[in-house]
Amino acid sequence: MSKKITKVISCLSVLLILGWGFCAYAKSNSSDETGQTYKDNSDNDDDSHSGDSNSHDGSSGNSDHDNSGDSDDSHSGGNGNSDNDSDNHEGDSGNLHDGDSNDDEGDDDSSQCCPKPSPVTFTFKDSSGLGASAKVSVGNDQIVIELMNTSLGVPSGFSNSDQLLTSFAFSLPAGTAISGGSVVIGKESYSVNFSEVQVQLGSGADVSTEWGYGNLGNTGFESHLNFISSMTSHTTPFLSIPPGTNLDKSVNLGGPEGGLTNGVLPVEGIGAIYNSITSYLTISGIDLTNNCDTTSLLSYLKENGAIFEFGSDAYFGDSQILPPPPPPDDSGSTNPVPEPSTFLLITVGFLGLIGFLKKKNKG
Numbered sequence: 001m002s003k004k005i006t007k008v009i010s011c012l013s014v015l016l017i018l019g020w021g022f023c024a025y026a027k028s029n030s031s032d033e034t035g036q037t038y039k040d041n042s043d044n045d046d047d048s049h050s051g052d053s054n055s056h057d058g059s060s061g062n063s064d065h066d067n068s069g070d071s072d073d074s075h076s077g078g079n080g081n082s083d084n085d086s087d088n089h090e091g092d093s094g095n096l097h098d099g100d101s102n103d104d105e106g107d108d109d110s111s112q113c114c115p116k117p118s119p120v121t122f123t124f125k126d127s128s129g130l131g132a133s134a135k136v137s138v139g140n141d142q143i144v145i146e147l148m149n150t151s152l153g154v155p156s157g158f159s160n161s162d163q164l165l166t167s168f169a170f171s172l173p174a175g176t177a178i179s180g181g182s183v184v185i186g187k188e189s190y191s192v193n194f195s196e197v198q199v200q201l202g203s204g205a206d207v208s209t210e211w212g213y214g215n216l217g218n219t220g221f222e223s224h225l226n227f228i229s230s231m232t233s234h235t236t237p238f239l240s241i242p243p244g245t246n247l248d249k250s251v252n253l254g255g256p257e258g259g260l261t262n263g264v265l266p267v268e269g270i271g272a273i274y275n276s277i278t279s280y281l282t283i284s285g286i287d288l289t290n291n292c293d294t295t296s297l298l299s300y301l302k303e304n305g306a307i308f309e310f311g312s313d314a315y316f317g318d319s320q321i322l323p324p325p326p327p328p329d330d331s332g333s334t335n336p337v338p339e340p341s342t343f344l345l346i347t348v349g350f351l352g353l354i355g356f357l358k359k360k361n362k363g
Helices: 002-065 068-088 090-108 291-304 340-362
Strands: 120-125 131-139 142-149 165-170 177-185 190-192 212-214 226-229 272-274 276-284 306-310 315-318
Touching: 120 291, 120 306, 120 315, 131 165, 131 291, 131 306, 142 165, 177 212, 177 226
Parallel strands: none
Antiparallel strands: 120 131, 131 142, 142 276, 165 226, 165 306, 177 276, 190 272, 212 226, 306 315
């Protein structure tokens, strides 16, 4: 009798372990599928919202470019339609009013129109190893340019001053222009041979007296009218002296001194910066707090390209656009994999069942 009871208990234990294991696997599978479904729905909602936002953005853009009279007429027309809807659907008038209110709020919040724009990176490199890069983004209502000398070599016959990156020229849309800004030494960079400082300057130091801007183009810039430069021609200093403090020899701009070196040639007695600066540009004629406007601006810069100048007219390099990194591939779905504990439970259950059957056959 006791042997029968033992067999029954063993059988129940095996079945319990098997059941527990399969339940754990089913729960894991169900949880993953639910998460995937939620993600897909969320993506669809985002796509739908983006579509609505783009439509709304188009309306906003038209209002910005039309004169005030057109804007008022358009708005009045919208109210007229709402009134007609109210007459036809009196019971829904409250909902219509709420919808109009939400649309107005969307007009005030540019982040609902367009996502934050991605930076645009311009690069240049020739066969000699001469190179440069400029990463252009928008932050704190300004255009931010991270300009760097990336040279690994120089053309034959280049002097120590010719190797310096002295200008970056680009094209802003019609009606916009650089109106001011500042320049600081870039990350992991520092001044070299600045004659008017007791200690050479490091990353983040203000060098606005050594760089300036222009909106009328210059020699070698082709059709690009807007630029930042350490050269004097057609250039307005970001910070004049006074009130600014002179950092190196010539008062105000003294390019190519103050340009960027990557140490390919010794700079000797020339004041320079190794190897990058960050320029913060104030732009007139555009609202840089509006993501839609800034996206359009960066797209315009990208389409029109840029030019890098080395030395004083020593070399002009046309830019290339560095492609953005590919987006992660979320299209493929993977089958859920059970946790190791689930496999362990199922394995133990099967082993117990096999042992039980062997004992039963022997008996």
